Amino acid sequence: MERQGNCVDGKLDDSNYSSPMPLIGFYITGATLVCLLFILLDVFVGFRNRKRWLPCRFFSLNSLTLTLLSIAVKLPLDLTSSMPNVEDQLSKLTGTTFLCMSMGFFMPSLGTTRESECYTNMAAMSILAIAVAVNICIQMHTGVIILFRAQHIMILCCIVVLLTALWCCAFNIHNQKEVLADRVKDHFRKGQKSMLHRVKMSYLCSYNSNTQFVLCRHQITTLVAALCLFSSIVLLKVAFQSLVSRKLILCDGAQSVYKGSMKAIVVCQIITVLVGSSAIIFRLLSLFGHQSAKLTIQREQVTDAQSVISRNPILRGSIFSSLTNFLKGLMLIFVSLLVLVVEIPFAFFEGCLTAMGSDCNGCCKNNPSKKNDEAVEEFKDLINERELWLHEWPLRKGAQDMKRWIEKNKTLNHLVKLLSKTPPSNHQGTPVYHLKAHYNLARPGYEISSLSIVLLVRIATISIPSLSGSLSSSMDEIFEVIHFVDRKISSSSFQNKKKAMLAEALWENRNFCGVLLPKIIRIHGKDAFQALSELDKAISIIGHLKEVLRTDSVQKELAMITDFLLVRGYQSTGELYGYIEQIYIDMLNEYLIQLPNAIFKEIIEGHAEEYEEKVKFALKVLCKMEQLEDLVHWSFPTGTTISHLMSEQDHQFSFPVMTDGSSVVFESSTGLTRNTFQSVEAFTDNSILTATRDE
Known part of the structure; x- marks a missing residue:
């Protein structure tokens, strides 16, 4: 045997090429376990914060989870490694099902990032999903995948439908959230009561317009949960058939290049799929009686987009127009499927519950005892505000969450x-x-x-x-x-x-x-x-x-x-x-004294993705300041009717004069009238002129 460099007898020596594969298998197992940990953290935080619709905070659509996901589904992407055993063949199906479950789990997180970042992440997810689908088809054709071909086709169909659903949700939620945030900011600016009351109102509205809450309450969640449940059942059936009953035997004595790590991969991915699917089903059950179908593209924006295309001769006859028509047709097919699979059964089931006198988990019907909740009664007028799209049940949930948040914060003893x-x-x-x-x-x-x-x-x-x-x-x-x-x-x-x-x-x-x-x-x-x-x-x-x-x-x-x-x-x-x-x-x-101005600036200037957290922080700060209301002469923002920090009663006093080189503002007792005077040289050092307070 003559060796020359990496060649033996004129042939390339590839005997060591597969030696690191068991280590790579444990690497895949590690990525799967990290994903499982993130899912468990989301479930834990959701229950801890009493948000049983389980918002995605850790296992959400972002670059980190996409990287972990691409590692965890490496086996379905492997085109050449032989899979001689049943567990090897099963690993292809567990990886594909894991991808399907992941897409369903972080569907609510589509609106938590900026529009461009969301579309970039969705594009990356689409590339990964398409790559898995194409590689699975190639492996079924070349014979790498011998067993469970029908099950693979079922899971791939679920992935295609889920991918279409995710794109539809992404387009819709980004069209809605900016409009909703702007409306809430406008109500905060034009309100009539104290700053605390306005921040509470903004808290309730931001809770209701939270993108994850909106997506979870939409009936598309039913379709997502059904697909994830179906894929989990398919995987469990195959796993039971192959690993428990041992009815399938492929090649006795043969061993995969992944060796002992293959069993670890299969077990970890099955557990992760079951945990993630259970969380998705629980998310559906917790909101099933309160789902709505208001996730729609704004008419004004659609009209504007169509008018731009029709006025532009370049766009009108270009490939862009053809692509737009193709996407419209695809969305029409998906909506029709949604109506047939989800809307009609949902309407039938809801009608049966109504006929039987059920109140959908005790929250759908008007309960006189719950109507007397003080937090809800204080903001009852928000239900009749058509622009805010606020209903009684989310208002009550937001009020309960707000009450818990207020009780958490310390006072300034x-x-x-x-x-x-x-x-x-x-x-x-x-x-x-x-x-x-x-x-x-x-x-x-x-x-x-x-x-x-x-x-x-x-x-x-x-x-x-x-x-x-x-x-x-x-x-x-x-x-x-x-x-x-x-x-x-x-x-x-x-x-x-x-x-x-x-x-x-x-x-x-x-x-x-x-x-x-x-x-x-x-x-x-x-x-x-x-x-x-x-x-x-x-x-x-x-x-x-x-x-x-x-x-x-x-x-x-x-x-x-x-x-x-x-x-x-x-x-x-x-x-x-x-x-x-x-x-x-x-x-x-x-x-x-500048705290009201800082809070006003924080809420008004916040982006839609950050709006809920900013309002939450503002409420926390205001609750801390409650004991200081009569000890500090607050300076309130100009251009608003805000005249009190906490209380609603009238105070007969003049607010402090702040001279920052622009103007000096005096507040009247009601805050509805104000006179603005130019600053004078006597106060250019930013000192404060205080007036007496008479109550």
């Missing part, structure tokens, strides 16, 4: 006590006024930021630890709000974004004092530092902080604050702490 003891000092000559003047000497145009507040609290914590516990506790409660206002209200320059990121990182670092204090003690010497009085220790720590902190961006900010604190003379640590506390309260006040 420490901050309320701090503000009650030390109210903001909103006039010229306050510590913050002098601090800004001190800043502007070094850096003209400098603004207070969330980083400034965090550094001030850290300075107090490390220099006066015995007195600064209330500052740290209150900052823990309010930091999320301050950071949110800073991001929304401050300019979008790189420097401001960097400060916000540094503030978040610095506050999350709980070992700030433990790292810097030993360095300061080493500068003095341990014995010399211990001999200092409490006030001298605090002054020394403040003076040396900028020397031991090496982060340049934070160091500059820290240096200005510490230099300002050391300019003033103090008689005791209590006086030093009181001065720091007043600066802290005044800094917080400058951000808190």
Whole structure:
């Protein structure tokens, strides 16, 4: 035997080509197990949040799941590896059924991404599905697939119908969600009650218009569930026939190149298919009595698209027009199939339930006891709002979800006590006024930021630890709000974004004092530092902080604050702490008064895909602020009738005057009239002119 390089006797030596195949088999098993984990996480989160329609959060249509899916279905794509055993032949069917189940499972997630990203993911899914279908057909023709050919054809038909259904849902939901989001924003802008009431209304509407909720409630879910159930039954029948009864024998003694990993692949994929299909069936059962057929393309958009094609001579006679007609015909066939397979049986079954007096899980009919739910009664007018498409059952579900979300959020006990003891000092000559003047000497145009507040609290914590516990506790409660206002209200320059990121990182670092204090003690010497009085220790720590902190961006900010604190003379640590506390309260006040503007901007400017999460966060923030309503002079957005944060009663007071270089706005007691005056030079330092409040 003569060897030359990779050749033996003039032939290519391929004896080691299949050696890594068992490892690849376990690689496929690992990808399947990750998909199973994601499905279980979605089921767990759905039950935990009491959303039994099981929205897709982890196993949704995105690049990660598509990558995992392409690995898990490698066996149906393998054209050349021999499959001599029954479990080898079964692995082809389990991979194909796994793809079918996956398409049905993450159908509700089609509207969670931007339109272009959704269509890109759908295109990738289509390529994968078509590749599997073509490769299965090739393997049946070449003899790689010998057994279960009829079952393969059944599963491939299910995949084709599912793929068509997914495309129809993607087109429809993206035409709807922008319209629904814009309508809810318009109602939020033009409402008449407090900001909390408007955010609650937006929460209920966004819950109802959630793209996953809309898709799950549509009757197309019945078809998807039926196809997944059918494919699972086919797989179970074949698995029982081949693995349990052992009636099928292919080649005794032959072994696949995947060897022992083949059984692991088959078992894992069967379990994953059963779990995923069970979740899809449960999703259908939980919403079966509340399904609707309102997933339709908007007439205005269809008319506009047709008019564009008809007016353009290039498009009218091009391949684009032919493709459009083909897609219309395909959708017409699918809709007809949907009517025959789903709509008519569904209508018949629903009619039987109505005749028998069933109330569809106890929620479809008008139940007098449930009508008295306070949350539903408060927003009952939304049911009659035709533009919002809101019905009683989703309104009740949204109200229950909103109530649970409100109860989750903590109150601001420490901050309320701090503000009650030390109210903001909103006039010229306050510590913050002098601090800004001190800043502007070094850096003209400098603004207070969330980083400034965090550094001030850290300075107090490390220099006066015995007195600064209330500052740290209150900052823990309010930091999320301050950071949110800073991001929304401050300019979008790189420097401001960097400060916000540094503030978040610095506050999350709980070992700030433990790292810097030993360095300061080493500068003095341990014995010399211990001999200092409490006030001298605090002054020394403040003076040396900028020397031991090496982060340049934070160091500059820290240096200005510490230099300002050391300019003033103090008689005791209590006086030093009181001065720091007043600066802290005044800094917080400058951000808190802008919270209504930040919330308004967050909700109005949010994209349709992010709208529900933004409204949810706004409600969380507002619930935290409930105890502060009478302690802060809120500044409400111009151009709206919003005059109160929480309560609805009239307050006879003038809102604070914010001079940001544009205009000064005074609010009347009802918020329905307002006068706008040009700002004057006396307040160009962004100070706050407060008026008295008479209730």
